[in-house]
Amino acid sequence: MNIASKTGYSPRLADRMEGMKASExxxxxxxxxxxxxxxxxxxxxDPVLFPQDEVRRAYDAVLSDSAQAAAALQYxxxxxxxxxxxxxxxxxxxxxxxxxxDNILITSGSQQGLEFLGKYLLSPADTALxxxxxxxxxxxxxxxxxxxxxxxxxxxxxxxxxxxAAAATAAGGTxxxxxxxxxxxxxxxxxxxxxxxxxxxxLATELDVPVIEDSPYVTLRYDGAHQSALQSxxxxxxxxxxxxxxxSFSKVFTPGLRVGWVCAARPVIEKLTLIKQASDLSSSAMxxxxxxxxxxxxxxxxxxxxxxxxxxxxDAMLDALRTHMPDGxxxxxxxxxxxxxxxxxDGMDCAALLxxxxxKDDVAxxxxxxxxxxxxxxNTLRLSFxxxxxxxxxxxxxxxxxxxxxxMLKIA
Amino acid sequence: MNIASKTGYSPRLADRMEGMKASExxxxxxxxxxxxxxxxxxxxxDPVLFPQDEVRRAYDAVLSDSAQAAAALQYxxxxxxxxxxxxxxxxxxxxxxxxxxDNILITSGSQQGLEFLGKYLLSPADTALxxxxxxxxxxxxxxxxxxxxxxxxxxxxxxxxxxxAAAATAAGGTxxxxxxxxxxxxxxxxxxxxxxxxxxxxLATELDVPVIEDSPYVTLRYDGAHQSALQSxxxxxxxxxxxxxxxSFSKVFTPGLRVGWVCAARPVIEKLTLIKQASDLSSSAMxxxxxxxxxxxxxxxxxxxxxxxxxxxxDAMLDALRTHMPDGxxxxxxxxxxxxxxxxxDGMDCAALLxxxxxKDDVAxxxxxxxxxxxxxxNTLRLSFxxxxxxxxxxxxxxxxxxxxxxMLKIA
Numbered sequence: 001m002n003i004a005s006k007t008g009y010s011p012r013l014a015d016r017m018e019g020m021k022a023s024e025x026x027x028x029x030x031x032x033x034x035x036x037x038x039x040x041x042x043x044x045x046d047p048v049l050f051p052q053d054e055v056r057r058a059y060d061a062v063l064s065d066s067a068q069a070a071a072a073l074q075y076x077x078x079x080x081x082x083x084x085x086x087x088x089x090x091x092x093x094x095x096x097x098x099x100x101x102d103n104i105l106i107t108s109g110s111q112q113g114l115e116f117l118g119k120y121l122l123s124p125a126d127t128a129l130x131x132x133x134x135x136x137x138x139x140x141x142x143x144x145x146x147x148x149x150x151x152x153x154x155x156x157x158x159x160x161x162x163x164x165a166a167a168a169t170a171a172g173g174t175x176x177x178x179x180x181x182x183x184x185x186x187x188x189x190x191x192x193x194x195x196x197x198x199x200x201x202x203l204a205t206e207l208d209v210p211v212i213e214d215s216p217y218v219t220l221r222y223d224g225a226h227q228s229a230l231q232s233x234x235x236x237x238x239x240x241x242x243x244x245x246x247x248s249f250s251k252v253f254t255p256g257l258r259v260g261w262v263c264a265a266r267p268v269i270e271k272l273t274l275i276k277q278a279s280d281l282s283s284s285a286m287x288x289x290x291x292x293x294x295x296x297x298x299x300x301x302x303x304x305x306x307x308x309x310x311x312x313x314x315d316a317m318l319d320a321l322r323t324h325m326p327d328g329x330x331x332x333x334x335x336x337x338x339x340x341x342x343x344x345x346d347g348m349d350c351a352a353l354l355x356x357x358x359x360k361d362d363v364a365x366x367x368x369x370x371x372x373x374x375x376x377x378x379n380t381l382r383l384s385f386x387x388x389x390x391x392x393x394x395x396x397x398x399x400x401x402x403x404x405x406x407x408m409l410k411i412a
Numbered sequence: 413m414n415i416a417s418k419t420g421y422s423p424r425l426a427d428r429m430e431g432m433k434a435s436e437x438x439x440x441x442x443x444x445x446x447x448x449x450x451x452x453x454x455x456x457x458d459p460v461l462f463p464q465d466e467v468r469r470a471y472d473a474v475l476s477d478s479a480q481a482a483a484a485l486q487y488x489x490x491x492x493x494x495x496x497x498x499x500x501x502x503x504x505x506x507x508x509x510x511x512x513x514d515n516i517l518i519t520s521g522s523q524q525g526l527e528f529l530g531k532y533l534l535s536p537a538d539t540a541l542x543x544x545x546x547x548x549x550x551x552x553x554x555x556x557x558x559x560x561x562x563x564x565x566x567x568x569x570x571x572x573x574x575x576x577a578a579a580a581t582a583a584g585g586t587x588x589x590x591x592x593x594x595x596x597x598x599x600x601x602x603x604x605x606x607x608x609x610x611x612x613x614x615l616a617t618e619l620d621v622p623v624i625e626d627s628p629y630v631t632l633r634y635d636g637a638h639q640s641a642l643q644s645x646x647x648x649x650x651x652x653x654x655x656x657x658x659x660s661f662s663k664v665f666t667p668g669l670r671v672g673w674v675c676a677a678r679p680v681i682e683k684l685t686l687i688k689q690a691s692d693l694s695s696s697a698m699x700x701x702x703x704x705x706x707x708x709x710x711x712x713x714x715x716x717x718x719x720x721x722x723x724x725x726x727d728a729m730l731d732a733l734r735t736h737m738p739d740g741x742x743x744x745x746x747x748x749x750x751x752x753x754x755x756x757x758d759g760m761d762c763a764a765l766l767x768x769x770x771x772k773d774d775v776a777x778x779x780x781x782x783x784x785x786x787x788x789x790x791n792t793l794r795l796s797f798x799x800x801x802x803x804x805x806x807x808x809x810x811x812x813x814x815x816x817x818x819x820m821l822k823i824a
Contacts, residue, residue, distance in 0.1 A: 008679045009651065009680065010679040011533060012533075014557065015535045020683070050486075056481075059468065063467060064468065070464075073459065073462040074462075074668055075456055075662075075667045076668070077442075108695075112691060115692065126426070176426075209424075239420035250487075254485040254698075255485075268420075268421065268423070274432045274433070274434060280524040280527065281667075284669055284670045286699065
């Protein structure tokens, strides 16, 4: 960061800006993006999977048809392209959710859905219930509203609705929602089973709050049985459901078009549409039509190709972890998605480990504490197997394991 | 609106949602979008100007180059495409503003810039200074932050900085910014002259608040002398400027790609970049690269074509107003942009007039009171000459004038 950037005109800010600081992790990631490094840090899809020619043909098809082109180049309705919303209804139906286009709002990636939901639900001092660890981008989206965070227990913890409600009151507000990434979570790689999903719905019902189901990775399952969407477990009438489902085309097709969605009860979608209109009028009509074209012509094929590409990478990472990691180090075994979550012995500091690994081993990952709303988790780290080739995955994990052994000896 | 949409699950909302209601005007506009009507209501660019073939070739060029395609289909940095930001620096330089890419944030249309600025600056009960009338979308963007509005005087009014500061304190907050559309304003069509711009800067300096210069129409000038950008009048160092300039490609090229920008001092851009990251990570990398291609190859030509297209429409509308409007009706004579602002005698109600015009004359416009933060202006209306062909403009204004005469007789 340039020295000059510290100086210059700065107005009196809104109070909420106090909570918005540059993410040390995101700043760090920029530094890690250099040639030669084995990139376990980035959480982005592998660009070799982008269907470049098909995207080109899709733009060409839309722009070669005068009527479609005129609509694609104009403002869209804020709710989003009706035909794309219809396609998404079909996608949701395959996940057990019966809905109509009135239940869908198109957003600029699922990140925008999270940002809208924070704005929709959180007054300052209200409580958001989140997992520990949880998606960093969700914390950034919610934090603009100055919430308090309380942690959803994993298996083994057993907090009651009353204890969450009491904590929220003590924090000066009300519990407003529970947020989860139920499938191959970023960052943990873990998937909630149906019993955990039902328990969460029961908790949310008792607290009378919505559940935000953030599910951008759900179709990237490499093995194991599909787990029902939370939204499909909350009754048959979408308009009575307390589950708000966020989806995305970013992980399967491409993040570069910025097309995601929210699926929810109509009163929720109506309010979110007002927020969308005030925020950016609408998402790109052009990109919505192109994404519809891609979804119709090759969604399933694209998923198949992505699974075939990522599964061996996941396997290589898990094999290498088993081969090289010393006793005392544990990790998750994801059935899909892009992430493996590693826990080192207590007392280890993964931020310090990262410095060593980058400098001496040309290996990068994300220290885990950024994913904890309470700032704990310094002995954890997130690995992504998305970008490196198989050989780099094996070599990188071996180097990481060797470095961890060195660091473990220091604290032994 | 469907009856069913009134029922269904709705969670406890954030306090700020009380201020977000469906705009009666935007709801109305949907109803006015029917065949046969003469559409003076919409504020959107004429789609016949969209360079459909050039856009198609631009997507093709980006997606035929593997390196460009891989970047276009991936997440972009939150600040936006560096080369596009460089191009915008050249655009700003032509308007007298010297800046570098660090002074530019790419937004999803200039609407998103306004939304970010509201979030950046306004705590609840703070005051935003806005013109009367002003851009409806700005009021929607700002209102999510529960501000108070105070009105910037036009020529003839003469409020002091002390009176604005006192009013803001009385409202429970602080004056946080002044917002203007200085060139061919939406909705008034008026342009601030240099003396008015300097007076506004002097007021903002005395209040020590930023000035938001929203200037999406500035290149669409049909006659008269260019007026210096507010940002160019506030000293030579962009990093010390209190002017925050919002620009857009939507009015000149196409709104369908959602590409706009904010140009400001670096500390401002740094904070807005954090807001961008939390909001939607980045704008579409694909569309940014395509817009860069279009801007480089045909920005000036596109402006020339747009001026040649809109100038005769504006002339036809002003001619028809002079020919047909009764005494007591006044209107602005815009030197550019898309809008003419009409004021009827006191006591006239343009919402009622609209019902009559739509039902009996197949003519639509926007009643003016939606553009007033204080809800006044019921005897005003906005006309856009963007969409109708010349003959429809003449016929529509004649019919509108005849209807106004009928309504004036009723209140005479």
